[in-house]
Amino acid sequence: MSLGFSALPPIKPNRTIRGASAILLPFLYDGEIDWKSFDAHLERTAAAGLTPAVNMDTGYVNLLTPEQQIDVLDRTVGVLGGGPFIAGTFVPDASGMAFNLDAYAAAAEQITSRGGETILFQSFGLTHGGPAEIVPRYEAIGERIGDFLAFELTSDLAKFGKVYSLETFKGLLAIKACVGAKHSSFRREPEWERLKLRDELRPDFRLMTGNDFAIDMVMWGSDYLLGLSTFAPELFARRDRKWAAGEPGFFELNDELQYLGRYAFRSPSAAYKHSAAQFLHLRGWIESDLTHPDSRQRRPEDAAVLRECAARLGVLNEAGCVGCEEG
Numbered sequence: 182m183s184l185g186f187s188a189l190p191p192i193k194p195n196r197t198i199r200g201a202s203a204i205l206l207p208f209l210y211d212g213e214i215d216w217k218s219f220d221a222h223l224e225r226t227a228a229a230g231l232t233p234a235v236n237m238d239t240g241y242v243n244l245l246t247p248e249q250q251i252d253v254l255d256r257t258v259g260v261l262g263g264g265p266f267i268a269g270t271f272v273p274d275a276s277g278m279a280f281n282l283d284a285y286a287a288a289a290e291q292i293t294s295r296g297g298e299t300i301l302f303q304s305f306g307l308t309h310g311g312p313a314e315i316v317p318r319y320e321a322i323g324e325r326i327g328d329f330l331a332f333e334l335t336s337d338l339a340k341f342g343k344v345y346s347l348e349t350f351k352g353l354l355a356i357k358a359c360v361g362a363k364h365s366s367f368r369r370e371p372e373w374e375r376l377k378l379r380d381e382l383r384p385d386f387r388l389m390t391g392n393d394f395a396i397d398m399v400m401w402g403s404d405y406l407l408g409l410s411t412f413a414p415e416l417f418a419r420r421d422r423k424w425a426a427g428e429p430g431f432f433e434l435n436d437e438l439q440y441l442g443r444y445a446f447r448s449p450s451a452a453y454k455h456s457a458a459q460f461l462h463l464r465g466w467i468e469s470d471l472t473h474p475d476s477r478q479r480r481p482e483d484a485a486v487l488r489e490c491a492a493r494l495g496v497l498n499e500a501g502c503v504g505c506e507e508g
Contacts, residue, residue, distance in 0.1 A: 193402045198421040201267055201389065203231040204409035205238035205457045206253065207467040212474065214249070216256060218467040222411070223260045225466075229418040231410060233257065234267040236298070238256045238338055239408040239454060241473040242271045242302065251291065258295045267330065267406065268292040271302045277470075280306035280318050282325065300330040300363060300406075308343040315345065316352035323358025324453040326459040330387070331362035338365065350375055354383045361387030363406045367450070369395050376402050393446045393453070397435055400426065408453055409442045412460045416494060440492040452477035460487045464496055 187344030187355045202221055207215040235257050236242040236250050245253070250271070257266050269289035272281055281304070289299045301307070307318055323329060331353050344366040345353075353359050364372050372390060379386050380402065390396070390403040399405060399421070410417040416438060425432035445456035455472045456479055462470040463484065472478065491497040 184370055184373055189373055190380060190401050192400050195425055195427050197425050198399045199404040200410065200417055200421055201234050201406040202226050202414050203234045203237035203406060203408045205411045205454065205461065207458060208238040208469060208471040208473065209506055210239060210469050210471060214302055215468050220256060220260045222466060223257060226414040227261060227264055229414040231414050231418055232265050232267055234406055236269040239411055239457065241476060242269050243339065243474050244473045254291060254295050263296060266297045267300055268297045269300050269302050272304045274304045275408050276305045278306050285322050286325040289329065289379055293326065298330065299326065300332050302332055303341055303343055305341050312346060312349040312352050315349050319353060319359060320356055323356055328358050328360045331359055333362065334365045335367050337367065344371065347374055347378065351378060354379065354386055361389060363391045364387045365391030367394055368393055369398065372398055372403060393442045396439055396442060407455065409445065411457055412441060413494060413496065437494050444486055444490065452479050455479040456483065456487065459484050460491065463488055463491055
């Protein structure tokens, strides 16, 4: 049943928004990882006041080797020097395979031993079945690893992704070790339903929107962990401060960022990583606009539209990239 306007969760003005940003993993023209640009983007994101999130979809976690995933974690710790970060656990499997608790525990240990916060990527084994099967798997993970973040991911972004029923989400709320969840259905209504349930049952639960088509979900009480914010972390931080201060300029900046998001995440949505690489290359923040070789690609011609977006956001002038003030 659809929610009527009167049934929506209330807008929460002047709220301090907790922002996290999925870090793009950039590549060089020779196909190697561009570690120098990765390090700089980590620093830039943290300096803006957002929590960096590594080994996410934006960082090609499902395409990296286990060794590359560890390299990302070690670089993150080295750059942030003990600062907070989120990292994804990815357990590869295929449809019909059983839930692999040991693999999740081992992947989470790599993160927690380095001081990071774990977010659990879905797998076919984790998401198979209904609430009575799925929720106990999360409970078992919590018993093994302690606190974690859950993740609902649209299959538009990953074939192993699944958006749970509201009953399953209610079960996650009841798990003490599950301290939050990223919701990436790309739809408002399921997230509104989750916000209402969260506010009623567990107000301290951190619900993070992953809806890059509706980044204003923060108005209703979502925090965020977005791929779009990797395009301009300092502008997301500025937008968030405007919301906390009650400044109407929140809406204009949000609109411009959403204009960028609607274009970058258009179908096929999984190709947004290439849009991010094109945009960051235009800004002069990474050495090339190349992506992981197994990632979906955009057209080179997209750079013209992204340049317009950058100009509308004030990060380019007629001469090209001028950079943004940080913060």
